[in-house]
Amino acid sequence: MKPFNIHITGVGGQGIGLLSQALLRGIDHAGITAIAVDTHGLAQRGGIVISQIRCGDGVHSPLIMKNRADLVLGMEIHEALRGASLYLKKGGTLVFLDVSWQPLSVRLGQTPEITLENVETACQISGAKAIRVEIKTMDDARMQNMALLGAVSKNALIPGVTKVHFDAALEDLLSGDMLKKNRAVFDAWAV
Amino acid sequence: MKKTGEVLMGKDPFEEIFMGNEAVVRAMIETGTKVIASYPGSPTPEIAAAILSIPEDQRPFYFEFSVNEKVATEVAFGAALNGNLSCAFFKSVGLNVALDSFVQLSLMNITGGMVVVLGDDPGANSSQNEQDNRNVYRMSRVTVLEPSSPKEAYEYYKHAAALAIKEQTVVVVRLTTHVCHARQKIKFSAYENPAPSRTNFSRANGPYIALTVMALDMKRKSIQKLKRAGQYIRQAGLNTEIKSNNSRNKGIITSGLTFLSLLDVFELSSYRPDILKLGAVNPLDPEVILAFLHSHKEILILEELDDILELQIKALAYDHGVKTKVIGKTEDEDFVGEYTPDKTRDKLSAVWPDMVIPSPASPALLFPVPPRPAQMCPGCGHRSAFFAIKKALEKEDVTVADIGCHTLGYMPPYEIGEVLLCMGASTGIASGLSLFNDKKRVVAFLGDSTFFHAGLPGLINTLFNHHNITLILMENGTTAMTGHQDHAGSVIPVENLLKGLGVESILSCDTYSQSKLTELVKTSMAVKGISVVIAKHPCMLKYSRQKRKQPGFVQTHVDIDPEICNQTHDCVERFGCPTFTRKPDGSVTTNLDLCIGDGSCRQTCPEKAIVFGKEAK
Numbered sequence A: 001m002k003p004f005n006i007h008i009t010g011v012g013g014q015g016i017g018l019l020s021q022a023l024l025r026g027i028d029h030a031g032i033t034a035i036a037v038d039t040h041g042l043a044q045r046g047g048i049v050i051s052q053i054r055c056g057d058g059v060h061s062p063l064i065m066k067n068r069a070d071l072v073l074g075m076e077i078h079e080a081l082r083g084a085s086l087y088l089k090k091g092g093t094l095v096f097l098d099v100s101w102q103p104l105s106v107r108l109g110q111t112p113e114i115t116l117e118n119v120e121t122a123c124q125i126s127g128a129k130a131i132r133v134e135i136k137t138m139d140d141a142r143m144q145n146m147a148l149l150g151a152v153s154k155n156a157l158i159p160g161v162t163k164v165h166f167d168a169a170l171e172d173l174l175s176g177d178m179l180k181k182n183r184a185v186f187d188a189w190a191v
Numbered sequence B: 001m002k003k004t005g006e007v008l009m010g011k012d013p014f015e016e017i018f019m020g021n022e023a024v025v026r027a028m029i030e031t032g033t034k035v036i037a038s039y040p041g042s043p044t045p046e047i048a049a050a051i052l053s054i055p056e057d058q059r060p061f062y063f064e065f066s067v068n069e070k071v072a073t074e075v076a077f078g079a080a081l082n083g084n085l086s087c088a089f090f091k092s093v094g095l096n097v098a099l100d101s102f103v104q105l106s107l108m109n110i111t112g113g114m115v116v117v118l119g120d121d122p123g124a125n126s127s128q129n130e131q132d133n134r135n136v137y138r139m140s141r142v143t144v145l146e147p148s149s150p151k152e153a154y155e156y157y158k159h160a161a162a163l164a165i166k167e168q169t170v171v172v173v174r175l176t177t178h179v180c181h182a183r184q185k186i187k188f189s190a191y192e193n194p195a196p197s198r199t200n201f202s203r204a205n206g207p208y209i210a211l212t213v214m215a216l217d218m219k220r221k222s223i224q225k226l227k228r229a230g231q232y233i234r235q236a237g238l239n240t241e242i243k244s245n246n247s248r249n250k251g252i253i254t255s256g257l258t259f260l261s262l263l264d265v266f267e268l269s270s271y272r273p274d275i276l277k278l279g280a281v282n283p284l285d286p287e288v289i290l291a292f293l294h295s296h297k298e299i300l301i302l303e304e305l306d307d308i309l310e311l312q313i314k315a316l317a318y319d320h321g322v323k324t325k326v327i328g329k330t331e332d333e334d335f336v337g338e339y340t341p342d343k344t345r346d347k348l349s350a351v352w353p354d355m356v357i358p359s360p361a362s363p364a365l366l367f368p369v370p371p372r373p374a375q376m377c378p379g380c381g382h383r384s385a386f387f388a389i390k391k392a393l394e395k396e397d398v399t400v401a402d403i404g405c406h407t408l409g410y411m412p413p414y415e416i417g418e419v420l421l422c423m424g425a426s427t428g429i430a431s432g433l434s435l436f437n438d439k440k441r442v443v444a445f446l447g448d449s450t451f452f453h454a455g456l457p458g459l460i461n462t463l464f465n466h467h468n469i470t471l472i473l474m475e476n477g478t479t480a481m482t483g484h485q486d487h488a489g490s491v492i493p494v495e496n497l498l499k500g501l502g503v504e505s506i507l508s509c510d511t512y513s514q515s516k517l518t519e520l521v522k523t524s525m526a527v528k529g530i531s532v533v534i535a536k537h538p539c540m541l542k543y544s545r546q547k548r549k550q551p552g553f554v555q556t557h558v559d560i561d562p563e564i565c566n567q568t569h570d571c572v573e574r575f576g577c578p579t580f581t582r583k584p585d586g587s588v589t590t591n592l593d594l595c596i597g598d599g600s601c602r603q604t605c606p607e608k609a610i611v612f613g614k615e616a617k
């Protein structure tokens, strides 16, 4: 398989770790070689969290070169735009949650908040495909990551990886009530 | 669900996706590592997390969080003198703390063998610098293996253990941030039974006292040991040459994750130089390197951070009259930051412009996205503390920060903490600032884990030398920044210790009592000599995670009552909880994904517009 690069980004506390591990294990269950890495700075919360996954043949470092991601997943709107600007390749796909966790300077009234229009315009200009994931109906914010996973599965965004593979991945990672709840969200967004 | 602890303890060979840090723990188990000690710090805390995922009664080894890295090193050393294979692990700057003991290790006959796993942090992702610890290894005469991937981290730890046992010495496994945190599928070997515990200490195995003439004899022996380590490295084939069929007589010497960056750049190259990948970065193997130099016309030494390999290899080439052109670092930037695939490509394009196929122009950043600095969490007791303390400070007062979550107080809107060095340095720096100084009152901050780690000597110095400072101890009951590891404060209450030391002025309150804290700080700052304020509140990230797991838990939150709010914006601009969201029309709402309903913000609103949400009623 041709190399395929996924850049996942959001804010600490959004559950990027689980999303990234589910994707990595899903890819592995599909029989594709993969390597991944998380980059989280100082903070448990409130800072930018990045996870990168690279799979296919001829893939070595877990780190993706700038503008070479086939797929960017944004858990938060500022980070979605930042991640896409830095990493998305021409013609790549950005999947994002329309959720805003305002950075400090926005809250201090020094810079404007990034909007849905900003992201859509940016994608249009740079020829990227934008998929917005609607999550208004979800009541537990900590499972927003599963909605994003659902969207990846539904749109068959990773070549060769399908829902059964992600199902198996979730079973590796979770059990009991947590598995049930996360699965329910994943299933709902995967169809 | 695959439970990490169970998988790690599996008897049969298996394949599993693991992080570098987790893979190292399997290697510890397979090699019979018997005593492990650590002090938390990124990029290595997941080693401890993986260890703790094994129930204590099933662990085939003893594990402790020591009070600091120096003590961790000493505990591991002592245990190894009994004949037990031991390990200490910690982050890059932890070696500075451990150094006084660490430099002695190679002089010692460590009968059980000892491995030190060190996580360097190129790029300073989560450290106060990106120091290259390879600078210390020559002085310390230790063997250093450097894996490039999680798979190699597992294999190299096993080599390190074997060599440490064979030579009765210390061996370092040098990890870097993105090797620690990379994940890949790894094939693991079988694990038989726990290693027996030994208590074989005998001074006949020594000498263990490196004084006067002994120190020189012991040094001579350590030189011999390092030479024998070189033989082990050769036999184990840790330095490998990767030959290309279109190298154009060029070669690259590299190590660690930079090796993988290089392979990625090769995927975009018109030709590929041969590679000499060094699995051991100390000692270097002169024969292998000379052979590689001799068989190429041009050699690039591609190494992250400092020019450690370069200087040694150039000296070797000079001594042997090698005519090969040796290229190393040429720009200041070559010394800075991680050698990511991008940076490696740029370096190669600069050295051999015809080699790398130019990459497509990057699309311009279409919208400037505001930066996102790290923040204290919603409900964080440190935030209430800074909000309250700011009211007690005068403009000319000097505030000295220390390491921990409370370091983040230096940012707006609090801007408390104007100087920072390293763990435990605040009281010493503050004492210096207080000399010849009647104008500016000096306040030092210290976290509770740091207090025990390296804060005590500085504090005792203030008593001994009668310095005039106020110390604010930010007590949250845990080592928060690195992931909530336990610390000595759970056994030794901070306040008892301060009293025992003879600190006369000790004031204390919960940081959520903001007005009281303001008053206490004012009172404390009026005291001549050392005065301490303990500003306590449990870490709310830890607390809310625990609470969420309890049955019947209901998440509460606060709302802003739009009827009462008249947009003074103290909540967003002065208290600065990330929960508050500012709308373009100036109104403020709460982000329900973030709010934990602690209500510490309510007292900060002059209009009392912050109210508990309906769940609380």
Ligand SMILES: Cc1ncc(C[n+]2csc(CCOP(=O)(O)OP(=O)(O)O)c2C)c(N)n1
Residues within 6 Å of the ligand: B039, B040, B041, B042, B069, B091, B093, B094, B097, B127, B128, B403, B404, B405, B406, B423, B446, B447, B448, B449, B450, B451, B474, B476, B478, B479, B480, B481, B482
């Ligand atoms: C020598 C050294 N060891 C470890 C670290 C990693 N480290 C960064 S913050 C921190 C936590 C300090 O805990 P504490 O003093 O209790 O402050 P808190 O984060 O809980 O506010 C640690 C251990 C470091 N920076 N330097």
